[in-house]
């Protein structure tokens with residue numbers, strides 16, 4: 482956890498990139514698969530469509546596109562990158578990690594690597610780790626990536642979850658600065674007691690696929706995201722709101738100092754409840770859930786990249802990032818661009 486005392490170095494966002502696969506799954510498509518309607522999905526979640534990978538496209542493929550864009554905008558060379566932090570719960574393989582595969586794919590030969598598993602809050606966790614590394618003086622240039630191929634862990638027979646999720650990657654280049662920009666405050670928190678509100682029962686070492694397959698659990702969607710949506714909803718609103726107020730205070734600011742909020746795009750009603758709690762107008766909260774759905778750890782960097790590209794976020798802006806996910810995990814970060 483960083484605090485408002487002035488560190489010698491800060492981690493400044495110097496580039497961002499994102500990628501979504503071309504294929505789109507609309508609400509009308511979902512109406513043909515499960516008992517739902519465009520009207521229900523739109524009013525209960527704010528989602529109109531989401532992008533879905535083909536079988537051939539992997540998370541590392543998507544992340545590579547996003548990283549190339551971030552590295553180019555940062556004006557870095559491949560060999561400049563000192564650490565690659567990938568947030569994902571849908572890695573291509575259990576071994577090697579997505580971050581190692583990205584290193585090889587992009588020729589980031591001087592980098593260390595790590596994958597972080599904090600579900601939808603993964604990017605905020607990765608950015609917080611990167612910021613601490615840079616503040617400590619250990620590294621100067623770090624890539625943080627959020628990438629998910631959620632379509633592979635979505636049960637398209639369960640209307641309570643399959644309407645929500647999409648595939649995407651977002652990447653952010655963080656670089657040492659000595660000015661008053663960069664990550665000003667970060668806060669991370671979890672409550673492992675609530676892990677089974679959003680979990681994947683099968684596929685880990687506790688319940689390997691082969692055993693589960695024999696028991697018929699895979700047919701029941703046990704190898705996919707299982708969620709108690711209404712409970713997750715309540716925790717998300719409460720915890721992201723508390724985390725937001727915490728980082729604003731840690732940065733020595735008030736909500737009126739926030740120029741833009743980039744929240745995890747899980748449900749428009751969660752985002753609206755947060756906005757109201759923070760007393761912010763609609764134009765200060767970036768929303769793209771209608772086009773991408775919930776892309777888990779890719780959600781915040783994807784939204785950030787869009788907001789930067791469309792100049793909704795500009796140099797000097799104070800940006801509040803918020804995320805919440807399975808674990809349960811959550812976090813917030815206040816960044817001056």
Ligand SMILES: CC(C)(COP(=O)(O)OP(=O)(O)OC[C@H]1O[C@@H](n2cnc3c(N)ncnc32)[C@H](O)[C@@H]1OP(=O)(O)O)[C@@H](O)C(=O)NCCC(=O)NCCS
Nearest residue numbers: 516517518521601640641644710711713714747748805806
């Ligand atoms: C999943 C979510 C959209 C469901 O919305 P909700 O308003 O909580 O709905 P509920 O789960 O209470 O279900 C209400 C009714 O809608 C029905 N329903 C659920 N999904 C439906 C769908 N896709 N289409 C039509 N009806 C649906 C339920 O069966 C239930 O019917 P019933 O009252 O006859 O039993 C919402 O809970 C949510 O977004 N939760 C947080 C999700 C999240 O953020 N997850 C990831 C964390 S990062």
